[in-house]
Each structure stands twice: as C-alpha cells, then as structure tokens.
Amino acid sequence: MAGYRAPRHPQVEDHARRQTLIARLVGLGLIWILVAIMALVAERAIPDQHLPWKPLSVIDPVGAATRAKAARTGQDVAACRGVLAKGGLTYVIAPETEDGFCSVKDAIQITGGMAPLTPADAVMTCKEALAVAIWERQVVQPAAFGAFGHAVVAVEHYGAFSCRRIYGQAAGPPSEHASANALDVASFRLANGEVVRVKDHWDDPGAKGRFLREVRDGACRVFITTLSPDYNAAHADHFHLDMGGAPLCV
Structure with missing residues (x-):
C-alpha cells in the first residue's frame, strides 16, 4: 500500500543500538588484547635485530x-x-x-x-x-x-x-x-x-x-x-x- 510505514519500536531500536555498541567495544578490546599478546611474544621470542622498536646495536x-x-x-x-x-x-x-x-x-x-x-x-x-x-x-x-x-x-x-x-x-x-x-x-x-x-x-x-x-x-x-x-x-x-x-x- 502506498505511503505505508512499518511501525517503529523505540525500545527495541535502542536495545539493538546498545547491543551493537557493546559488540564493537568488545571486538576492539579483543583486538588490543591480541596486539598486546603478540607484542609480548615478540619481545620474548624474536631477536632484537628483527624488531623495529628495539634499539640498534x-x-x-x-x-x-x-x-x-x-x-x-x-x-x-x-x-x-x-x-x-x-x-x-x-x-x-x-x-x-x-x-x-x-x-x-x-x-x-x-x-x-x-x-x-x-x-x-x-x-x-x-x-x-x-x-x-x-x-x-x-x-x-x-x-x-x-x-x-x-x-x-x-x-x-x-x-x-x-x-x-x-x-x-x-x-x-x-x-x-x-x-x-x-x-x-x-x-x-x-x-x-x-x-x-x-x-x-x-x-x-x-x-x-x-x-x-x-x-x-x-x-x-x-x-x-x-x-x-x-x-x-x-x-x-x-x-x-x-x-x-x-x-x-x-
């Protein structure tokens, strides 16, 4: 039908937005945790000459x-x-x-x-x-x-x-x-x-x-x-x- 608009459910939409935001924050946190773990492993397992942030010798x-x-x-x-x-x-x-x-x-x-x-x-x-x-x-x-x-x-x-x-x-x-x-x-x-x-x-x-x-x-x-x-x-x-x-x- 022309001009028909689906009914809105503000509470449902707010909940979905919160869930999406939480999922993004959790994903970002997991990425940073992974980066930190990789950096820690690199510090301990990879020789200094291969790591650009280590001092030159x-x-x-x-x-x-x-x-x-x-x-x-x-x-x-x-x-x-x-x-x-x-x-x-x-x-x-x-x-x-x-x-x-x-x-x-x-x-x-x-x-x-x-x-x-x-x-x-x-x-x-x-x-x-x-x-x-x-x-x-x-x-x-x-x-x-x-x-x-x-x-x-x-x-x-x-x-x-x-x-x-x-x-x-x-x-x-x-x-x-x-x-x-x-x-x-x-x-x-x-x-x-x-x-x-x-x-x-x-x-x-x-x-x-x-x-x-x-x-x-x-x-x-x-x-x-x-x-x-x-x-x-x-x-x-x-x-x-x-x-x-x-x-x-x-």
Whole structure:
C-alpha cells in the first residue's frame, strides 16, 4: 500500500543500538588484547635485530629491521655516536665544510673498533659510518672467515667525501659523496696477505667471487643504496654504499 510505514519500536531500536555498541567495544578490546599478546611474544621470542622498536646495536647480527633502524638512528647525531661508542667503535669529529652544493656536517672518521679503512681519512656522516661498522662486523668478517678462514684486516676504498655531482657530471643532482654520505669499497685485505678485489674477482667462480657476492648481498640489508658491478660499467671496480639515496640493491 502506498505511503505505508512499518511501525517503529523505540525500545527495541535502542536495545539493538546498545547491543551493537557493546559488540564493537568488545571486538576492539579483543583486538588490543591480541596486539598486546603478540607484542609480548615478540619481545620474548624474536631477536632484537628483527624488531623495529628495539634499539640498534652494532653487535647484533643483521636482521629484518637493521636497515630501517640504522637510517632512523642516523638522523639523531648524538644517538648515532652513542651506538658506535657502545659497540666499541672509536672516532674523531671531522670539521664542518660548506662549498657550494657540497657540505659536510656532523661527520666523523672511524679510528678503531673495526678493520681499518684504507686510506684512513674517510670522512663520513655518522649514519654512513654506523652502517659501515655494522656491515664490517656482521657481514664482511663472517663472510671472510666462512670463505677463507681469515679475518679482513683492511677495507680498501676509493673515497667517501667528494664534492661532485652524480658520475662527476657538470650538471645534475649532487652525489651522495658530496655530503659524505657514501663509501666506494674497492677491495678487502685478508690476514694472510691476500687481497680480494672487486674489479678482479667479481666474476671469479671460486671463493673470492662468492665472498664478494655475499658481502654485496649483506650490504643490501644495511645500506639504503648498494651498487655493484651488476649495476653498470661505472661500478665495475667497486661497491657504492650509501645511506641517503633511493632504496636500491644491484
């Protein structure tokens, strides 16, 4: 019948609304209880390196949250330096410089606590130095012992800070090197005197080639950008490792 309206029952409707509200509150409470239980289980059962809310430590193995925690910790210079010191790394503060589009601020030079960087005058932002220290401790050294039975006693590089644009071009965006936020690693000197070079051994089918690929893959879990000879010819002789570019692992 046109114009017919079903009769309303205010008490029934109020009761239904209350029941719906109660059901939603109970459901929300159960969700929060479940989240709390999961967080408690994670705190007790999952290692710190996999939990993004846990403090970063140089002595922890590389985990699912390491790269994100290194990037976040590196934003706070005091916290970054504290993590390095707590992990046994020593360093000196580098002087600040400003030259056009190039600048070095809050940078350091690592002086001990890891295999020396050669040359020793590698000026890096704290977050880059922190990533380098974690990579050396938790990736490079275990890979070297696994492949050769020897420690790496020097990490040889082509430089960290360099006032230039990407690929040294006259125009274009500044390189991460222009802010001391990158390191180009060329080779690794072992305790037995051998040297594993990126340019000579990347395609080696034996232990040296496997070692280089293992440390490249491990770098991808620590640094924001990791570029190897697989990227292009410009990186045929080194690994580019930085903490400021776009996420990339090649």
